[in-house]
Structures are given as C-alpha cells and as structure tokens.
Amino acid sequence: MQSFIQALATIELGSDAVRLFHGRGGYYAECEHLCLDWFAPVLLLTSFTPLEESDLAVCQQAITERWQVICPDNPLNLVYQYRSGGETHTQLLQGEVPEPHIVSENGAQFQVHLMRGQNHGLFLDMANGREWVRANARYKKVLNLFAYTCGFSVAALQGGADEVVNIDMSKGALSIGKQNHLLNGFSAGARFLPHDIFKSWGKLKKLGPYDIIVADPPSNQKGSFVATKDYVRLIRRLPELLAQNGELLLCLNAPELDTAFLRQQVADAAPTLEYITRLDNPPAFIDVSQDKSLKVLRYCRSASV
Numbered sequence: 001m002q003s004f005i006q007a008l009a010t011i012e013l014g015s016d017a018v019r020l021f022h023g024r025g026g027y028y029a030e031c032e033h034l035c036l037d038w039f040a041p042v043l044l045l046t047s048f049t050p051l052e053e054s055d056l057a058v059c060q061q062a063i064t065e066r067w068q069v070i071c072p073d074n075p076l077n078l079v080y081q082y083r084s085g086g087e088t089h090t091q092l093l094q095g096e097v098p099e100p101h102i103v104s105e106n107g108a109q110f111q112v113h114l115m116r117g118q119n120h121g122l123f124l125d126m127a128n129g130r131e132w133v134r135a136n137a138r139y140k141k142v143l144n145l146f147a148y149t150c151g152f153s154v155a156a157l158q159g160g161a162d163e164v165v166n167i168d169m170s171k172g173a174l175s176i177g178k179q180n181h182l183l184n185g186f187s188a189g190a191r192f193l194p195h196d197i198f199k200s201w202g203k204l205k206k207l208g209p210y211d212i213i214v215a216d217p218p219s220n221q222k223g224s225f226v227a228t229k230d231y232v233r234l235i236r237r238l239p240e241l242l243a244q245n246g247e248l249l250l251c252l253n254a255p256e257l258d259t260a261f262l263r264q265q266v267a268d269a270a271p272t273l274e275y276i277t278r279l280d281n282p283p284a285f286i287d288v289s290q291d292k293s294l295k296v297l298r299y300c301r302s303a304s305v
C-alpha cells in the first residue's frame, strides 16, 4: 500500500476525467489491484480484489489527506468498487455522486454511471484514440464499430466529420450515446444501429464506404465477441468497408493477447491493409509491459489496391 500512498502525494486534479493511479500497470509494488480515477467531482477507487477493511481504511485516509491539500474547500466524494468472483460491488464511501453525472474530456461532455456495474460510460484509457479521431475526422465519414456510449462518435463530430455510423448490440449503451451527442450539441450527423455487427455487414456496406473505421471490441464477451476467434472474422470484412486511402483504428484490450497477435491477424485476413503505427496510451496508464496494456493500432488501405 506504501507505493499508493506515495503516489497520492503527487496527484493533482483538473477538470477533465482522468486516471490518477494505475496500479494495474505493474509499476507500483503490491498495488497491481488498485486504480484511482477522477470523474469530477467524484474520486473512484477500484480494487480488482476485495480489500481488507484495514487496507480500505488506509486508502481512504490517504485519499482524504491528499484531498484536504488539493481541494480544501470542497467536500470529498469517494466511491469504492471491488471485483470478486466475477462480480462487481460498489459503495459510496463518502459524499455523494451527482445524478446525472456529467464529466468532461478535451472539451467534450460525457454521461457516466459510477454506481452501476464495472463499465462507467467512458473508457479513460482510450483518450488518445478519441483525440486522434477528433484530429483526423474533418469532412470524413466514420464507422464506429462496438460504439458503446459513442465517445469516438462525439470526438469525430467535434473534429468536423460529415457523418458517423455507430453500431453496438447494446441498446442501453447506444441510448446513453445519443444523450452524449445531445450534450455536445450534435442533434444530427450520427446514426445509431442497435445490432450485432456480425449480422449487419449488408447494412454497414450499404451505408459505406468509410474514410475512418474504429473497431474497439471487448476482449471476451461470451456469445458476442471473443477476440481469439472473432477478431479475424471482423478484420476480414473491413477492407470492403474502407474507402481508398481510408484509415482504421484497431483496438485490443486483452493483457493476454499482444500486438503481434493483432498484427498477424491482419496480415493473414486482410493483407491489403498497411500498418502505420501504434497510438501511445495516456501517460497515467504507464505499464511495465507494452504488450499487456491497451493496444490501438493504425492501419490504412493502400491507394494501389
């Protein structure tokens, strides 16, 4: 716990949602199970194993002490979530959580839900992906596969995209996605398709081709997408959806599958795609292993094909 307490002493809070402590990255001794996120005005402490009561008390005390230094005029709002045996438990330790809870990132607003499940509505590790899309979307048609709450779509429209097609089998996530568009002043420009991607190639092809495609699937969602067998099925279909000179962001957040896995899948299933580079993860997500951390790979469809 000592390295968590030491790291806390240096954290600062801005207005944007960010990760403050990333024990998962393996840089902090005996803290691989701990993360701390800032979803203003709430701090979220996550433990990937249940904490002993005494350890939780130590964490809460350290967080409170730092809070008193950096935010002495505001009450501390602190949520604790832990994972145990495949289940997620969430409790409000201190203060309150606003409802609706709207956070910002890079000039965009997003609705989040800290008390509901383990996905909160905004994946903080994908901030650079959203930034890349924002910076490259002007006058583009964008396909957002596995759109969830449509963070990439909001970023694309902010960057001046002509049109975005969002597809995700979760109607609930897409409905938050629609609200995220409205929150950011986008009442047009995006479509929301509540379908299984593997059953929607015809529709997706009809709406294409796309200048940018983002594919950010789960690593292992039983019955819907299992990266080891389904990523190749996805990759195979992408060239026919991509415009000449179109660009692709392929994402993979599975510690057990490395960059080489994803690159090999592309080489085998879609050799017309050219690898460009891998996007860096936000500095807070520092990891002892580049291969275990989130992978966001840029590809393009070469002009000659």
Ligand SMILES: C[S@@+](CC[C@H](N)C(=O)[O-])C[C@H]1O[C@@H](n2cnc3c(N)ncnc32)[C@H](O)[C@@H]1O
Pocket: 121, 122, 123, 126, 145, 146, 147, 148, 149, 150, 151, 152, 167, 168, 169, 170, 173, 195, 196, 197, 198, 216, 217, 218, 221, 224, 225
């Ligand atoms: C990792 S999240 C995507 C995060 C999102 N790209 C973002 O930036 O916030 C994975 C999403 O894939 C969706 N999903 C999983 N399998 C799917 C399938 N076969 N067809 C459509 N959506 C699927 C889930 O509903 C979930 O919302």
